[in-house]
Amino acid sequence: MNTLCKAERLHSKIVIEKMFAGGFSRSFSVFPLRAVYMSVEQQEVPVSILISVPKKRFKRAVKRNRVKRQIREAYRKNKGPLWQVLQEKGLGLTIAFIYLSDELCRTEEIEEKVKVLLARIAERLE
16 A cells, blocks of 8 residues: 555656646645546546746755656545445545645655545545
8 A cells, every 4th residue: 555656657758747727626725736637437546746846946856856756656645535435435536736836845844735636625525
């Protein structure tokens, strides 16, 4: 349960384009993160995620990768409750996490924000 396998990563260009085209997806922000999510038909895993850290915010790949690693780890640790809600309802979900801040954040802070985002998504699904 506490792993992040390849199937949980969103890589379908069609789904990603549909997600950001609008109409189908919903989004909200908890600074420094924004979550864009869309329900999809049941897939092999309940949730697939995409993490985006714009080059505009951090020019250096080292910093972008650090932020992505922090978000991935926070999601991996706290995905349980959301998965339970989705499995009860038989739904599938795609979530994109977009980093909004110009500064690096502490890992604990990012983990708190990811918890809030996941709780809010679960709440909206119920």
